[in-house]
Amino acid sequence: MVSGAQDKAGLGGATSAAPPEIKEIRPGVLQAGKVTILKNERAISFPVFINMHAGPMEYIVVTPKGKAHESLLRTDADPLHIQVALLLLNAKGAQGKPVPEDPRETIAGEQVEIRLQWVAGGKTQSAPIEQFVRDGRAKKAMEAGPFVYNGSMIFEGQFLAARDGSIVSLITDPAALINNPRPGRVDDENWSPIKAGLPALDSPATLSIRLLPNKPLTPVKKPGDGK
Numbered sequence: 001m002v003s004g005a006q007d008k009a010g011l012g013g014a015t016s017a018a019p020p021e022i023k024e025i026r027p028g029v030l031q032a033g034k035v036t037i038l039k040n041e042r043a044i045s046f047p048v049f050i051n052m053h054a055g056p057m058e059y060i061v062v063t064p065k066g067k068a069h070e071s072l073l074r075t076d077a078d079p080l081h082i083q084v085a086l087l088l089l090n091a092k093g094a095q096g097k098p099v100p101e102d103p104r105e106t107i108a109g110e111q112v113e114i115r116l117q118w119v120a121g122g123k124t125q126s127a128p129i130e131q132f133v134r135d136g137r138a139k140k141a142m143e144a145g146p147f148v149y150n151g152s153m154i155f156e157g158q159f160l161a162a163r164d165g166s167i168v169s170l171i172t173d174p175a176a177l178i179n180n181p182r183p184g185r186v187d188d189e190n191w192s193p194i195k196a197g198l199p200a201l202d203s204p205a206t207l208s209i210r211l212l213p214n215k216p217l218t219p220v221k222k223p224g225d226g227k
Contacts, residue, residue, distance in 0.1 A: 020081040022088070030088065033081040037088055043210035044085045045117075046077035050203045053195045058171045058188050060114065060129055060178075061207060066165025072132060072193055073116075073207060079152070079161035079177060082209075086149060086177075089211055093151025099174040103183045111146035111212045112178060114168065118205040129207075132198055133170065135182075136190045146212055147178050178209070 020032035030037040035046045048061055051074040059071035068074050086093075094108040114129040133142040147168065152161035152175055160175035161167065169176035170184075170191045184190040199205060 020078070020084055022084075030085075032085045032088075034075075034077040035081045035085045037085045039089065041210060042089050043208055044082065044089070045206050045208040046075055046082065048073040048075045048077075048116075048205050048207045050199050050201055050205060052193045053198060053201060054193060056189050057133070057191045057193055058169065059166065059173075059176075060133070060168035060170060062167060063162075063165035065163070066167070068165075072129075073205070075167070075207070077167075079165070079167055080159055082167060082177060083151065083159070083161065086151075086209070086211070091149055091151070091211055093149055095151075097150075099150055099172055099179055101172055101186070103172075103181075103186050107148040107150055107179050107181050109148045109150040109179075111214055112149050113210045113212055114147055114178075115208045115210075116205055117208060118199045118203065120199065127197065132194045134192045134194050135184055136192065137184055137187070141194060142184075142191070143182055146181070148181050149178050149209075149211070150174075150176075152177050 023031045025031050028038070028040045030039065035044055037044050051068060052072050057070055057072055059067055061073040061075055062068055062071040063075060063079065091110050097108040099107055115126055116129050116132065117124060117126045128144060130142045130144050135142040152159060161177045164175045166173050166176035168178040170180045171188045172185050173179060
């Protein structure tokens with residue numbers, strides 16, 4: 001099963017990272033390293049820690065190899081394991097198409113819903129990740145809606161998401177597994193955390209990523225393109 005997933009990713013023999021052992025922990029639920037795969041829900045989840053309450057932010061989640069000083073969350077989950085988990089849910093990613101720099105162009109891949117889950121007062125809380133990201137241009141929380149799983153790339157025999165520690169990016173990052181399709185992705189100073197509602201720094205939480213039925217994303221108009 002693992003080797004098949006690697007072949008879909010184009011990873012077979014192209015990276016020195018160890019593929020995860022896939023275990024079934026109960027019917028319909030698999031485990032790949034620290035990543036849980038919910039087959040019936042077409043979703044995965046993995047543990048994270050709250051990493052920022054303030055400051056400029058370029059990422060939603062990275063590993064310790066990534067830009068942790070500019071990421072809302074950090075995780076010890078392996079990006080390769082996350083990639084394999086999504087491939088096991090039949091995600092295709094960008095299939096070699098580059099992530100366009102121009103925010104008016106659509107990012108190829110699957111649309112995904114990202115939610116943060118944590119425990120407060122003995123009760124499990126859950127919220128869309130957009131609730132905790134401030135859009136500086138709009139002066140409010142970022143627009144609700146999906147991110148795009150593009151699947152990163154192989155370069156000189158290395159899986160870039162694992163090399164760079166980039167999992168979910170707010171700015172244009174072809175190395176990241178998942179990119180932000182919103183117009184502000186070209187501005188690395190546009191995003192910052194919204195502290196309200198976030199757990200305390202270094203608190204444990206869970207990030208869930210669910211594959212959505214793909215729908216056309218609303219194109220971003222050029223200035224003066226019409227009404």
